[in-house]
Amino acid sequence: MSQQGPVRTRFAPSPTGWLHIGGARTALYSFLLARQAGGQFILRIEDTDRKRYVPGSEEDLMEGLRWLGLEWDEGPDKGGPYGPYRQSERKALYRRYAEELVARGHAYYCFCTPERLARLREEQRRRKLPPRYDGLCRRLDPEEARRRVEAGESHVIRFKAPREGTVTAHDLIRGDITVANKDIDDYILLKSDGYPTYHLAVVVDDHLMKITHVLRGAEWLGTFPLHVHLYRAFGWPEPIWVHLSTFLKPSGKGKISKRDADIFRKDHKSVLIRDLREFGYLPEAVNNWMALMGWSYDDRTEFFTLDDLIEKFSLERLKPSPAAVNFSKLDHFNGLHIRALAPEELARRLVPFFQKAGYSVTPEDLLPLIPIIQTRLTTLEDGPQLAGFFFQEDIEHPEQDLIGDKMDAASSYQALSKVYQRLEALDPWTTETIEQVLRGLVEELGLKPRQLFGIVRVAVTGRRVSPPLFETMALLGKERCLRWMKQALAALERLQAPASPS
RNA sequence: GCCCCCAUCGUCUAAGUGGUUAGGACACGGGCCUUUCAAGCCCGCGGUCGGGGUUCGAGUCCCCGUGGGGGCACCA
Numbered sequence: 347m348s349q350q351g352p353v354r355t356r357f358a359p360s361p362t363g364w365l366h367i368g369g370a371r372t373a374l375y376s377f378l379l380a381r382q383a384g385g386q387f388i389l390r391i392e393d394t395d396r397k398r399y400v401p402g403s404e405e406d407l408m409e410g411l412r413w414l415g416l417e418w419d420e421g422p423d424k425g426g427p428y429g430p431y432r433q434s435e436r437k438a439l440y441r442r443y444a445e446e447l448v449a450r451g452h453a454y455y456c457f458c459t460p461e462r463l464a465r466l467r468e469e470q471r472r473r474k475l476p477p478r479y480d481g482l483c484r485r486l487d488p489e490e491a492r493r494r495v496e497a498g499e500s501h502v503i504r505f506k507a508p509r510e511g512t513v514t515a516h517d518l519i520r521g522d523i524t525v526a527n528k529d530i531d532d533y534i535l536l537k538s539d540g541y542p543t544y545h546l547a548v549v550v551d552d553h554l555m556k557i558t559h560v561l562r563g564a565e566w567l568g569t570f571p572l573h574v575h576l577y578r579a580f581g582w583p584e585p586i587w588v589h590l591s592t593f594l595k596p597s598g599k600g601k602i603s604k605r606d607a608d609i610f611r612k613d614h615k616s617v618l619i620r621d622l623r624e625f626g627y628l629p630e631a632v633n634n635w636m637a638l639m640g641w642s643y644d645d646r647t648e649f650f651t652l653d654d655l656i657e658k659f660s661l662e663r664l665k666p667s668p669a670a671v672n673f674s675k676l677d678h679f680n681g682l683h684i685r686a687l688a689p690e691e692l693a694r695r696l697v698p699f700f701q702k703a704g705y706s707v708t709p710e711d712l713l714p715l716i717p718i719i720q721t722r723l724t725t726l727e728d729g730p731q732l733a734g735f736f737f738q739e740d741i742e743h744p745e746q747d748l749i750g751d752k753m754d755a756a757s758s759y760q761a762l763s764k765v766y767q768r769l770e771a772l773d774p775w776t777t778e779t780i781e782q783v784l785r786g787l788v789e790e791l792g793l794k795p796r797q798l799f800g801i802v803r804v805a806v807t808g809r810r811v812s813p814p815l816f817e818t819m820a821l822l823g824k825e826r827c828l829r830w831m832k833q834a835l836a837a838l839e840r841l842q843a844p845a846s847p848s
Numbered sequence: 849g850c851c852c853c854c855a856u857c858g859u860c861u862a863a864g865u866g867g868u869u870a871g872g873a874c875a876c877g878g879g880c881c882u883u884u885c886a887a888g889c890c891c892g893c894g895g896u897c898g899g900g901g902u903u904c905g906a907g908u909c910c911c912c913g914u915g916g917g918g919g920c921a922c923c924a
Contacts, residue, residue, distance in 0.1 A: 352886050358850085360924050395923055460922065467921085474849040474901050477920060502922055520853070529851050529920090537922040568919035569853055591854080592917065598859070601917070638860065638873090645862035665861080667854050668917055675860065675874045685887075721887040732885090799883035811885045 353385030355559050357411070358548065360392040361403040365410035365619040367671065368563060368593050371636040373789035375590065376561045378637075378659040385795035388555060389604065391432040392548070406579050410619035414629045416650050420555075427689040433547050440542035443550050443580070444535050444739060449704040452579035452635035453535060455491040456504045476829040479504065479532045503536040505545070507575065515574040517567070518588045518662045525571045533572055545569060549576045552585055559661075560755045561588045564668075591640045593617075598670035614727070615673040618761045622676075626699060626725030628687075639669040649682055652797040684723050696729045703730035705737040714821055724758040733813065741808035741830060745837045748804050750797040753804070755841035758801050761791055762838065765802055766831050769824070777820040784816070805834035 350704045355376035359369050381810035389411070391404060392474050402546060408423065420426025425669070431434055447453035456479075484493070485504060495501055508527040515523050535546040543552070566573075567589050577584045595602045602617055614625045622632055633648050642665075643658050650658065684692065693712040700707045715733050722732055735741050749758045768783050790796050803815050807825050812818055819827050 358924095362924070392924065398923065456922095463922085471849085476850040478850095488881055517853095523852070531920075534922055539922075541922085543922070548924090563918090564853070565924090570852085589853085596859075598918080620882090635860095640860095642861055644872090648873055656902070662864095665854095669861090670859055672859050672874065678874055681887085719886095722885065724886090735886075781883095796881050797883095803884060809884090815883055823895090840862085 351556060351558070352555050353383035353559065354388065354555065355380045355385070355561060356388035356390050356552070356555065356557050356563075357416075358390040358392050358551075359407050360395065360398070361407065362395070362398045362400050363403055364406045364840060366617045367615075367632075367636055369407075370414060370416075370619050370632075371593075371639065372561055372563060372590055373411055374414065374633060374636055374655075375664075376559070376643070377418075378655050379559055379561070379661065380419075381656045382659060385558070385645075386419040387416070387427070388557070389418040389430075389431060390551060390555070391422050392544065392712055393432060393433075393434045394543070394547055395742070396434075396539075396541070401454065404618060410623075413623055414633055418587070433542070433551065434552070436547075437541060439554075440546055440550060441536060441540060443547060447505070447535070447576075447579055447691070448503060450579065450806075452508065453503050453505050454484055454486070454488070455495055455501045456532075456534075457486075457491075457494060457499060457501050458839070478527075483530065484532060494602075500538050502534045502538050504715075505535050505572065505576065505579075507532050507572070510701045513571045513574055513649055515571045516587065517570070518586055518661055520567075520589065520664050523567070523570065530575070533569070545572055545576065548551070549573055549580070549582075551730055553580070553582045555575070557585050558588045559588060564589045564592050564666075588664065590664070593639065594668050594670040596670055596672060596777050602671070614725075617671065620804050625678065626727030626729075627680050630683040631676065634677045634679045634683065638675075639671065640665050649686075675712065679726050684726075685720060685769040687720075689713060689720070692716055692720060696726055698833070699726045700730045700734070700737070702804060703734060704728060705734060707737055712735070715813075718817045718821075722813065735807050735809070735812075742803065743808055743830075743834050743837050745841055747810055748801060748834055749841070750801045751794070753801075755795060756836050757778065759835060759838040760844060761787075761793060761798055762805060762831060762835055764791065765798070766828065766835065769831075770828060775817045775820065775824040778796050780819050781816040801832075805831045 357369070357373035357376050359365070377387045379385075389408070391407075393399060393404075394642055404422075412417070418424075420428065420431060422431040427429075444453060448455065463479070465848065467482055470477045481650050483504070507530040512524050513527060513530070515525075517523055533545055534543050535544055570587065570589065574584065592601060594600060595606050607617055608674065611621060616622055619632070623629075630651060633652055633655065635657070637650060637655055641659070641663055643663065687695070690709065690713065693709040693716055696712050697707060700712065715736060719729065719733050721730060748762075749755055749760065753761075765784065765787060768787060769780070772779055772783055783801065784798065785795075788795050791798065800810070801813050803812055804810060806819055806822060808830075
C-alpha cells in the first residue's frame with residue numbers, strides 16, 4: 347500500500363458526452379470500493395478541453411450517477427475539503443506544478459508551433475517512424491527559455507522523459523508492466539492556453555485529493571508508465587492502479603462505435619445510461635449487469651442488489667480481458683429485479699411509462715394490476731403495452747382474431763353470444779364466478795378451453811396476448827366487458843355476412 | 849511502422865498456491881405446467897485459439913505463433 351488513510355476513490359469524467367456503461371461501470375466499482383471501506387467517493391469533472399465541452403453533459407453525468415444510486419461524497423455541486431472539483435476552476439494550480447517540474451529538471455519549455463509538430467509527424471509517418479517529439483526545445487538553454495517565456499512567447503511545458511532504462515508500473519489486475527523509457531514521448535503537460543493536459547491534471551488532482559485507488563479504463567494503460575514517471579518526478583506516493591477492461595460490441599468483435607450505438611437504440615437497447623432509464627430498465631438491473639462484466643463473485647451467484655455489491659465486491663476478482671456487452675442478459679436481470687420489487691414500488695415506477703403512453707394513472711390505479719403483470723414485464727416500457735387497455739374507454743377488435751382456433755365466424759359468434767348472456771346475468775362479478783361460468787360453458791359448448799377463452803380474450807382486451815383472462819375481466823369490470831363483447835359480437839356478425847357491394 | 853494489454857461454450861464467467869466426468873448464467877432447442885403470453889421447473893446443445901516446451905500430471909507455468917483490443921494530439 348502506497349498511501350495510508352481512508353480509502354478514497356473518484357470518478358473523473360470529462361463533460362464531452364453522455365454517461366455510458368463504460369464510465370458508469372468505472373463509477374460503480376469506485377463507489378463500491380469506497381463504500382465497503384467506509385471511505386469517500388469523489389466526483390471530479392475533467393473539463394480542461396474547452397473545445398470539446400458538450401453543454402448539458404455535466405448534468406447528464408450527475409443525473410445518471412444519481413439514478414444508479416452512486417451518490418458521491420465530494421463533488422462540484424456539493425463541495426468538499428479538496429475542492430474545487432472542476433478542473434477548469436483549478437487552472438492556476440497546474441501551472442505551479444508544471445513549473446515545479448521544470449525547476450527540478452523533469453520538464454522543459456517548448457516553443458514549437460502546432461504547424462511544425464504537424465510537419466514533424468507527417469515526416470515521421472512517411473518514414474514509418476513512430477510519431478514522437480524530436481526534442482528540439484529540450485536542448486534549449488534553460489535560461490534562454492525562461493527569458494522567452496517571460497517575454498510572453500507562446501509555449502507549452504513538456505515532460506522530459508528519460509532516454510534510457512525502463513519503468514515498471516504496477517497494475518493491480520495485470521501485475522507489473524515494464525516499458526522502455528525510449529518509447530515514452532515528451533508529452534505535453536501544460537498547453538499553450540495554460541490548461542493542463544490529462545496527464546498533468548490527473549496526477550496533480552489525484553494526489554491533492556488524496557485518492558488511494560485509481561480505477562479507470564484500460565485505454566489509459568498506454569500512458570500509465572508516464573503517469574508513474576510523474577509521480578516519481580514529484581516525489582509523491584503512488585495510488586493503487588486499477589485499469590478496467592474495455593467493453594466490446596455484442597458480437598465480441600471490436601469496440602462499440604457510434605454507428606453500433608445508433609443501431610442498438612432502434613431496438614431500445616443502448617449503452618447510454620439516460621437511454622436505459624428511458625427504455626424502462628431499472629437502475630438495480632443496470633448495476634447488476636454492469637458489475638458482472640469484468641467481475642464475478644463465485645461460480646453461481648449472479649443476482650446482486652447495490653447493497654450486496656457493496657458487501658461482496660472485491661478488486662481481486664476483477665478480470666483483465668475485454669467483455670462483450672450482452673443486452674439479452676440485461677433483459678434477464680431487468681426481469682429478475684422487476685419481480686423482486688414490492689408491488690407498491692413497481693406500481694410507482696410504472697407510472698411515468700403509462701403517462702408517456704398517454705394514460706394518466708396513479709400508483710393506486712396500477713396497484714391492482716401488479717399481481718397479473720409483474721412476471722410478464724421485461725422492461726417498465728412493457729407495462730402500457732401489456733395493460734394499457736385497462737385505462738381505455740374503448741378498444742379496437744382485430745376482427746380476424748375474434749375467430750376461435752379451428753373455428754369459423756358463425757361458431758365463434760354463437761359461442762361468444764352465449765358467454766355474453768351468461769355473464770350479463772352474473773352476480774357477483776369476481777375472478778372466481780367468471781371462471782366458473784366460462785369453464786362451464788367450455789363443457790357445455792364442447793369446445794377446448796383455448797378456443798373459447800381465446801375468443802373472449804380478444805373480445806375483452808382486443809389482443810391475442812393478455813394477462814390471465816379471469817383476473818383481467820374481474821379488474822375490467824362487468825360494464826366494460828359486456829360493452830366490448832357486444833362490439834365484438836357486432837364485428838363477428840359482419841364477418842358472417844360480408845356486406846355486398848352497394 | 850512502433851508500444852502496451854488480453855485469450856475457457858455464441859456471450860458473461862467459475863475452476864484460491866498445476867491434481868476427478870472443465871461448473872454456473874444468458875441465449876438457443878426440447879419437455880412439464882397451462883386459457884394466451886410470461887414466470888417457474890426439468891432435460892439437451894455447446895468451450896480451454898494453435899504449436900512447442902516444463903512436469904508423473906497443464907485451462908492453470910514458460911516460449912513462439914495467431915486472433916482481438918487499446919494507444920502513438922497543445923483530446924480525455
